[in-house]
Amino acid sequence: MPDPLEQLLDSLLYEGYALYPYTPEAAKNATPTPFGIVYPPTYAAGLASTFEHLELRCVLEAPGDARISAEVRFLAATGERHEAVAHRLELTDTSVGALEGSSPGAGHSLAREAEVGVRDVGQLLITLSLHAHELHAGVHEVAFAIANRTPCSHGIDRASALTRSMLSTHPILRVSGGRFISPLERPCASVNTFAVLASDTDDAVIGAAIVLPDHPQIAPESRGGLFDSTEIEEALLLHVKALSPAERAEIEREDPVVHEMVARAAAATPQEILALHGRVTMRDPASADVRSPVTETPPEEPPDLVDPTAGEEHADVDGVHFHRSGKVRIRPGPHADLHARMLDGRIATIERIMIDYDGKVHLGVTIDGDPGQELLRDSGRFLFFFAPEVEALQ
Numbered sequence: 001m002p003d004p005l006e007q008l009l010d011s012l013l014y015e016g017y018a019l020y021p022y023t024p025e026a027a028k029n030a031t032p033t034p035f036g037i038v039y040p041p042t043y044a045a046g047l048a049s050t051f052e053h054l055e056l057r058c059v060l061e062a063p064g065d066a067r068i069s070a071e072v073r074f075l076a077a078t079g080e081r082h083e084a085v086a087h088r089l090e091l092t093d094t095s096v097g098a099l100e101g102s103s104p105g106a107g108h109s110l111a112r113e114a115e116v117g118v119r120d121v122g123q124l125l126i127t128l129s130l131h132a133h134e135l136h137a138g139v140h141e142v143a144f145a146i147a148n149r150t151p152c153s154h155g156i157d158r159a160s161a162l163t164r165s166m167l168s169t170h171p172i173l174r175v176s177g178g179r180f181i182s183p184l185e186r187p188c189a190s191v192n193t194f195a196v197l198a199s200d201t202d203d204a205v206i207g208a209a210i211v212l213p214d215h216p217q218i219a220p221e222s223r224g225g226l227f228d229s230t231e232i233e234e235a236l237l238l239h240v241k242a243l244s245p246a247e248r249a250e251i252e253r254e255d256p257v258v259h260e261m262v263a264r265a266a267a268a269t270p271q272e273i274l275a276l277h278g279r280v281t282m283r284d285p286a287s288a289d290v291r292s293p294v295t296e297t298p299p300e301e302p303p304d305l306v307d308p309t310a311g312e313e314h315a316d317v318d319g320v321h322f323h324r325s326g327k328v329r330i331r332p333g334p335h336a337d338l339h340a341r342m343l344d345g346r347i348a349t350i351e352r353i354m355i356d357y358d359g360k361v362h363l364g365v366t367i368d369g370d371p372g373q374e375l376l377r378d379s380g381r382f383l384f385f386f387a388p389e390v391e392a393l394q
Contacts, residue, residue: 005172005198005206007218011225012208013073013168018082018227018258020239023250031159032082034075036193036209038166040152053147056171056207057188058195060132060140062178064097069174070110070130070144075167079120083255084167089114091130096140096178099132121163125149139181141188144171144207169193171207180205182214221275223268226261234276234379240265241375270378277380309380311352315361317387322363326350328390330365336389343367343383347393351382361387 016035019028037050044052060068070091075084091110099110111129118124127147132140150164171193173180179202183195193207197214210230219233226236240262243251251262314323322328328348332340352364364382366373376382 004217005204008198008216009073009170009172009206011218011229012170012206012210013075013086014225014227014257015168015210015229016227017075017084017168018254018261020228020236021243021247022227022240022254022258022262023247024081024254025250029082032077032084032162032167034084034162034167034209036074036167036169037162038074038146038148038169038192039161040148040150040164042152042154043156043161043164044148051192053145053191054166054169054171054193054207055143055145055191056173056193056195056205057141057143057190058173058183058205059135059181059186059188060096060142060175060178061138061181062096062140062175063138064095064100066096066175066177067093068096068099068130068132068142068176068178069093070128070171072128072146072166072169072171074169076116076118076124077163077165077167078118079163080255083257087116089116089126089128091128094130096132096175099130099142100134100140118163121150123150124164124166125151126166142173143188144173146171168209169207170209172198173205175203179203184214219276221272223272223276224261224264226265227258234273234278237265237268237273237276238375238379238381241268242372270375273375273379309352311354311364313353315353315355315387317361320387320392322350322353322361322387322392324350324353327368327393328363328365328385329393330367330385330389331391332385332389340385340389348383348390349373351377354384363387363390365390 016033038054039050039052041052044050072089075086077084091112094110109129109131114126116124116126127149129145132142134140146169148166152161152164180197182197190207194211196206196208196212196216198204198206200215222233223237226233228236251259314321328350330343330346330348332344347368348365349368350363350365354362354364356362362384364384366376366382
């Protein structure tokens, strides 16, 4: 079974890496749009919104002999549009006691200098350091700092600075024999990152480039990262399936990371897409301190539960009878939006009949002759019209 923390990190690492439609000629993919940037110091000094370092701070409950380890995951740009290569740097694990009383630059700090090769740039020069101090018996504040020391000339533009930066930078702390306290309970002054409890046993903390809740999880139905992991995965998969053959051919020439993602998304079956359509789990209230176990199997609905999305079998509006699977002709009024007017005269099938609290009837339809009709029907994505906007056909 894949490591849930590694799955989460892989997803976060490529958040925003490439954007729909993923083609190299798309303007939005001309330059990187990453989160979690650690710029070279000369460039960062020129703007109040840029940082040349990152520091993850958190509180740890552990005895002195507990072992702690630190690593950082990040991308380094290749200079070709959004393309980048993933890197991992680690510090040798040590005991919490060995770090006690240390501070940045002190002899007890665990530190490392590293060089990462980048095409057309040479080397990224990176410094890692880990230190801790005791707040009170058995409770420590831990700080993991990452600094970009790569030189650059004054006056370079952002695109050039990004080729000398750490992109999507995610520091990770792990402990054996102790537990981290939620940053929501014991906030610390982290810099350029958001500390998040990242494991069910509270033995790992990540510094996220976007705001996340404690214990974030990848849904068991997920088909894998899509570079927009905070978006609706069902919609993203449908977007990939809507790419034209020409766009797919362009992507075939893209970098391997984008190619693999699009191929995996395109291979999703209707059943797998339908599983992403959301769910409501009904269960008895549980104690707040009891967490639901993480499983690979989606929860099952309780027996005899009425499906609120099924709607009504039929409805009568001003003497006109509508029934599910019946046929209508779209006749939007003059004030309808452009999308509705483009369907004027098309024949559609009634898939859902919903009646709101005010008694108004909403007809969810799919358009006959649309090549995506079956997919939209299977995934429950309908176009809705009011009764006066359609003409019932016998």
